[in-house]
Amino acid sequence: ADRRRFLALAGALLLALPACASVAAVTLPRLDGRLRVSPRLHPGLDGPGGFLKVRPEGWELPVYVLRDGADGFVALSPLCTHLGCVVEVEGSVLVCPCHGSTYERSGRVVRGPAERALRSFPTALEDDGTLLIDVRGGER
Ligand code: FES
Secondary structure (H helix, E strand, C coil): CHHHHHHHHHHHHHHHHHHHHHHCCEEECCECCEEEECHHHCCCCCCCCCEEEEEECCCCCCEEEEEECCCEEEEECCECCCCCCECEEECCEEECCCCCCEEECCCCEEECCCCCCCCEECEEECCCCCEEEECCCCCC
């Protein structure tokens, strides 16, 4: 009976895994108010359609880092500009679970009720490929 219970538990854990994987954020220190992300070290980000959640140390909310085109990146606040729910990345768009506002990966609104783009954090690519995300503007 114990073995059966173990198998049932293992199965439940396996089922729960994809959901956990999608919410996990990498916590990073802020150096001079900036996060440093090496896309090569984060396979989720390395390639078209790439996406990674990073959480600045001490922050409650993550920053969504999305691959934009071949070499570009955008870093967005996950807070919907309608009433502040946390949006989720769904393929090529970001969707708010509360009232359905939908944003492009650039942060631009494609469907309301939100009217304003998601807040973005300035990014810069260093020569060695490190992505800098300027989070000096604060969490909200
Ligand atoms: Fe996101 Fe209303 S809070 S659509």
